[in-house]
Amino acid sequence: MAIRKAMVAGNWKMNGSLELVKQMSDAINDVKSQEMDIVLFPPFPLVPAMIASGVSTGAQTVSENTPGAFTGEVDGQLLKDLGATYVLVGHSERRSIYNESNETVAEKFARAQEVGLTPILCVGESESEQENGQTEQVVAAQIDAVIEKLGVAALKDSVIAYEPVWAIGTGKTASPEQAQTVHKFIRDKIAALDSTLAQGLSILYGGSVNEKNSELLFAQTDIDGGLIGGASLKAESFTAICNSAKGTV
């Protein structure tokens, strides 16, 4: 069972450089602590350098397939063999730009676990879905696709990240209360199937998290940390966010 623990994850998206790996890993190695997990998700070519720097490293996506004729795809086993530990599945940019369906995301989740990588399942509603009051329905369907394929027990060795699409890269963060409501909905939904598992699950919030708003977000009962985009590219901001997560779970 994954242990519920504070976690701050940095998703670099298609940004970063070898120089930034060096700068960021030096900064993170200074703030690391036993009470929390800090993980960075650089673009694929920077994964080996990040692993070598001593920072826990994940990939931003993974193929749902086993090795074969899939030009341009990246196999999970290779990532695992390199020393990666996590993988993001179902990030909203993968869902919207690369048309990944809930079912494809569930297949990627399965492949990640098959090779021993911990999937971080990203869920979240779009702006229009939020305006139409469909947040819970959308998030439930995204989680149900994994539960239907693999059973609820598969969530034991995973992390969930709630990232409302309207808050990503927009500077419009969900309020701590708004985010807490959705996090509680997610935990209660899973608790209805397995309460011990739900209590042990880390649920991260993502969407315009910065060093000014992180403390209040992480103070919420069901928010166990964050998945950070833009602010994970700046050492000062990212380490301040990491420090604000210490001792919150």
Ligand SMILES: O=C(CO)COP(=O)(O)O
């Ligand atoms: O998509 C995100 C992390 O995966 C969030 O991005 P921002 O923090 O830049 O809004």
